[in-house]
Amino acid sequence: xxxxxxxxxxxNPTKIVFGKNRVPELDxxxxxxxxxxxxxxxxxxxxxGTLARVKAALNGYEIGEFGGIEANPTFETAMKAxxxxxxxxxxxxxxxxxxxxxxxxxxxAAAVPFDGDPIxxxxxxxxxxxxxxxxxxxxxxxxxxxxxxEMNAGSVITFKExxxxxxxxxxxxxPQFSILEPEITYSLPERQLANGxxxxxxxxxxxxxxxxxxxxxxxxxxxxxxxxLIEIGPSIIDETNHDxxxxxxxxxxxxxxxxxxxxxxxxxxxxxxxxxxxxxxLYQVDHARTLTIILxxxxxxxxxxxxxxxxxxxERVWHITTGNDEExxxxxxxxxxxxxxxxxxxxxxxxxxxxxxxxxxxxAQLEKHEQTALSERGDQTLEVSRHIYRQAL
Numbered sequence: 001x002x003x004x005x006x007x008x009x010x011x012n013p014t015k016i017v018f019g020k021n022r023v024p025e026l027d028x029x030x031x032x033x034x035x036x037x038x039x040x041x042x043x044x045x046x047x048x049g050t051l052a053r054v055k056a057a058l059n060g061y062e063i064g065e066f067g068g069i070e071a072n073p074t075f076e077t078a079m080k081a082x083x084x085x086x087x088x089x090x091x092x093x094x095x096x097x098x099x100x101x102x103x104x105x106x107x108x109a110a111a112v113p114f115d116g117d118p119i120x121x122x123x124x125x126x127x128x129x130x131x132x133x134x135x136x137x138x139x140x141x142x143x144x145x146x147x148x149x150e151m152n153a154g155s156v157i158t159f160k161e162x163x164x165x166x167x168x169x170x171x172x173x174x175p176q177f178s179i180l181e182p183e184i185t186y187s188l189p190e191r192q193l194a195n196g197x198x199x200x201x202x203x204x205x206x207x208x209x210x211x212x213x214x215x216x217x218x219x220x221x222x223x224x225x226x227x228x229l230i231e232i233g234p235s236i237i238d239e240t241n242h243d244x245x246x247x248x249x250x251x252x253x254x255x256x257x258x259x260x261x262x263x264x265x266x267x268x269x270x271x272x273x274x275x276x277x278x279x280x281x282l283y284q285v286d287h288a289r290t291l292t293i294i295l296x297x298x299x300x301x302x303x304x305x306x307x308x309x310x311x312x313x314x315e316r317v318w319h320i321t322t323g324n325d326e327e328x329x330x331x332x333x334x335x336x337x338x339x340x341x342x343x344x345x346x347x348x349x350x351x352x353x354x355x356x357x358x359x360x361x362x363x364a365q366l367e368k369h370e371q372t373a374l375s376e377r378g379d380q381t382l383e384v385s386r387h388i389y390r391q392a393l
Contacts, residue, residue: 005215008264014151015177018252020244022179023050023141026057026094029177030139034092035062037085039105041069041097045143048187054096054141064088069097072158072165072280072287073104075119082111082118085136093138095175098192099147099199102140106155106173109135124166124369126159132170140178144188145251146196146288148203148258150178158281164369165277180255182247190239194343195288197233200254201226201339202272202291209299210267210376212308218266221256223316228253230317234342271374272298275385278365285352292340292347297392299333301384305377349393359389 017025030036036058038051045051046067055063066081085093085108095105110132111118123129142150149155154169185193208222228249235241236250256262275298276290285293303310307329314320314332323331337347346352363386366372374380 003212003214005213005265006267010260010264011171012151012174012260014175014259016151016180016255017177018180019248020181020183022181023053024057026054026141026179027060029179030058030061030092030094032061035064035088035090036092036094037064037066037081037088037090038094038096039066039069039081039101039108040095041067041071041101044187045096048184050141050143050184051096054094058094064090069101069104070158071100073100073107073156074158074160075107076160078104078107078111078157079118081108085112091136093136095138095140096143097140098142098144098196099149102142102149102175103147103155103157105138105140106135106149106153107157107168109138110168110170110173112136121168122157122166124164124371126162126164126166126369129168132168132172135170135172137176138173139176141184142178142180142251142255143184144192144196145180145185145254146199148200148255150175150180151255151259153260154258156277163281163365165281166369178255180251182244182251183242185247185251186242188239190237190344191286193239194233194237194345195286196254197229197236197250197343198288198292198340198345200257201229201233202288202295203257204229204262205295206270206272207262207266207268209306209309209313210269211306212312213266215266218262218264219312222262223313225253225256225262226317230339233339237343267376269374269376271380271385271388274371274374275362275366275388278362278369278371279358282361282365283352283354283358289345289352292343292345293349293352293392294388296333296337296340296347298388299336301388301391302375302380303329303333305375305379356390356393359386359393362389 095102120127279290310329314328
């Protein structure tokens with residue numbers, strides 16, 4: 001295989017407004033005269049005063065609210081917001097929350113002007129996967145660093161009735177701007193902080209641990225971000241540790257993990273996410289915790305296919321210098337598991353009380369949702385996925 005960087009076109013129009021006390025700048029960022037719908041999730045943005053700060057900053061605007069977006073945002077809930085926007089004539093959306101709220105808002109923004117049934121924005125055996133050609137303008141106030149959704153054009157939505165978790169993407173759903181205030185993370189509990197560290201870590205891995213193409217810049221970016229999370233992760237999950245600089249670096253690392261800066265010109269492997277989504281859909285396991293179960297198993301099963309980059313990962317990220325190449329790779333996979341365990345996350349199905357009974361239902365879900373040729377090469381068949389699920393027992 002030719003070891004050279006692939007052609008790419010890079011585009012990211014999202015403005016980042018980062019640092020202390022940036023929420024009051026909303027009235028300078030959203031054009032006056034816009035009718036703004038604020039979207040959010042549960043009660044935390046209310047409880048900790050973030051929603052009140054946002055509304056105060058929007059004094060003078062005509063605003064409305066749509067709350068109750070789930071941790072795995074559902075199509076059914078988002079469609080209620082679509083109906084509200086169409087009925088009331090909102091022309092700007094503001095997501096106040098983490099990746100789930102932002103993902104739902106992206107779908108709402110795309111669905112409102114969509115010509116046809118919005119279910120056809122998705123594929124995966126659910127809809128026709130028709131292109132999104134326009135969307136309402138929207139922005140975000142990030143409360144949970146994790147998904148990078150505040151600076152990318154992708155979204156993942158859950159279909160409750162169909163037991164499916166599917167993604168869509170479009171250049172029309174980049175946020176216009178995102179406000180990142182690290183101090184907002186001080187209200188987050190340990191589990192959410194850990195999930196954020198994990199999600200960011202695996203996002204980087206899926207753009208990095210494939211096969212070499214000579215992308216020196218992207219590789220070094222990825223390795224630096226991984227090392228940052230390894231260094232600060234255990235301190236970040238201490239919910240009482242309100243070290244501003246730690247939280248600022250965590251927030252910016254999570255954004256850079258999936259804001260498309262790592263992906264130009266390199267192969268990507270999103271099999272961990274695809275396989276993990278099915279665990280969430282069937283067994284309601286936290287998204288990040290599905291990744292810590294799947295990733296070590298996937299790296300073990302796909303070791304030969306990922307050999308060159310796994311060795312690079314071992315030597316550059318974990319600084320493993322002793323032993324032969326296979327011993328270095330095995331040690332790197334083990335250190336990855338240990339890192340997840342230090343964050344309080346499971347690394348096998350048995351850690352969450354599940355066993356062999358999950359394998360065939362999960363494989364059937366992959367087949368149903370057309371996830372039959374995963375990996376950076378498209379060579380992860382259902383049988384290979386079955387092997388990975390079994391390895392994760």
